[in-house]
Amino acid sequence: MAWGTDILFTPAMTKHQGAILTTMTKWYSPAEVLSMATADNAELLALSGNRSPYQGKLGVIEQDALADILLVDGNPLENLDLIAEPDAHLVVIMKDGKIYKNTSEKTTY
Known part of the structure; x- marks a missing residue:
């Protein structure tokens, strides 16, 4: 199962995507919801083959x-x-x- 919305076409709604995603906990655990929005979506996108705009491995944090x-x-x-x-x-x-926000005490990761 993957997760998606049409809010991309309504830019004012994008700031609410996290709140929209949390509504999925009515049916799924937080871990399942996060997986649907990240790794599962990456796996689904990979099925599009050469039509994917991303050339590289998605849905994982690795070199x-x-x-x-x-x-x-x-x-x-x-x-x-x-x-x-x-x-x-x-x-x-x-x-x-590229880091777009960093309010932690660490400056490098």
Whole structure:
């Protein structure tokens, strides 16, 4: 099972995607929800073969893989609602190897 929405076409809604994702805990555990939105979606995208816009391994954090990384202040496996408030709970946001937000005390990872 993978997760997706059409909010990409409504830019004002993108700031609510974490809150929308948390509604899935009505049916799934936080770990299952996070997997659907990350690794499972990557696996689904890989099935598109050459039509995928991403050339490289997705859905994992390992050398030479394409990864976006979020560092959460708290444990989203215990409280998925943390991702519903990204300004308050996302400490580091990294996309394509570039850090866009870092409010942690560490400066390198």
